[in-house]
């Protein structure tokens with residue numbers, strides 16, 4: 001290639017890319033209608049699974065629920081749905097087909113409800129969405145939930161879709177990072193991120209010797225979160241809520257067996273070791289130092305705003321301790337954990353939405369300029385994203 005052609009290709013490439021950083025331009029969330037108080041859950045769970053005789057496990061679930069930092073959770077699976085599918089309580093039954101049938105409809109429908117709110121918050125027509133990233137642990141079919149969501153919303157047939165399956169609790173962080181790459185590398189792109197999780201795929205009765213299931217029964221809830229991401233916002237309609245300044249992914253060496261998920265004939269099984277809070281707590285500071293070094297920004301942890309995936313109360317406690325965070329710095333994460341439980345990949349979007357609400361209530365001078373999103377999942381994988389809030393970004397919210 002001659003130097004003139006190389007220059008022309010370089011010019012084309014520059015013209016194809018955005019000028020500014022990707023930013024969050026709208027956020028929406030949704031939950032199924034059934035809300036379960038955490039204090040009532042052990043009685044409910046052991047009754048509907050006909051397991052009242054497993055008194056030790058019920059006492060264990062009660063202890064975990066009390067220490068979980070969760071007040072309530074939302075669930076798609078109701079008692080009526082369970083009565084229609086009694087084999088869902090038996091982990092050895094071949095119930096995957098029935099679970100996938102229900103999830104294939106419910107997961108994109110919940111996402112459509114969150115996405116409609118994100119699109120309204122963004123303020124431009126649905127047909128101007130150019131890319132869709134969908135993340136769920138319930139996907140087991142193609143065409144998948146991304147295709148169904150595109151139909152439900154009436155997205156353009158030229159929308160470029162990406163499906164993320166089984167990323168678990170880092171699905172939201174991964175989706176946001178991919179959205180940043182797409183928005184910055186495609187001038188004018190408007191990316192819809194949709195995460196949607198319903199626990200029905202992994203609901204079983206209790207079984208002696210299976211404490212993972214008891215932990216999961218205490219933690220996980222259902223919800224969907226959607227975000228519109230784009231660069232070079234077109235005012236006055238588009239307002240950048242959070243600019244995405246930097247993103248990275250890190251895997252904790254030797255931790256591949258500490259969080260795992262697998263689909264089998266009876267649904268999804270998972271394992272969460274009791275080392276998870278310590279492993280994550282021991283790794284986050286290195287990720288943060290590397291991120292801010294790469295940006296050339298000097299950061300004091302207490303001067304940032306925080307959107308940490310609330311995987312469990314002990315994870316937040318460990319992070320707070322290792323980073324020396326003041327009380328209240330993880331308030332948005334603790335609030336979401338309390339009101340909704342751990343909704344896997346979706347949770348971090350709820351935390352971002354909660355942070356946005358809390359920042360609106362602050363004076364501009366009190367609201368930290370820089371912040372961090374962190375999410376964790378199988379791997380153990382840590383997603384880190386540094387956010388920046390442009391001046392005036394909270395006005396009019």
Ligand SMILES: CC(C)(COP(=O)(O)OP(=O)(O)OC[C@H]1O[C@@H](n2cnc3c(N)ncnc32)[C@H](O)[C@@H]1OP(=O)(O)O)[C@@H](O)C(=O)NCCC(=O)NCCSC(=O)CC(=O)O
Nearest residue numbers: 067068168169211215272273274276311312313314377378
């Ligand atoms: C479960 C807890 C609320 C319990 O609170 P405390 O630790 O303060 O209390 P504690 O030490 O007295 O423990 C109470 C009971 O919980 C049990 N327990 C603790 N961790 C457990 C685990 N990983 N598996 C099974 N049981 C567990 C203890 O053995 C104990 O049982 P007994 O009382 O019988 O002695 C907390 O440990 C916590 O938040 N853990 C983090 C949960 C986690 O790893 N979440 C990540 C989910 S995965 C995720 O977010 C990503 C993804 O899915 O992709």
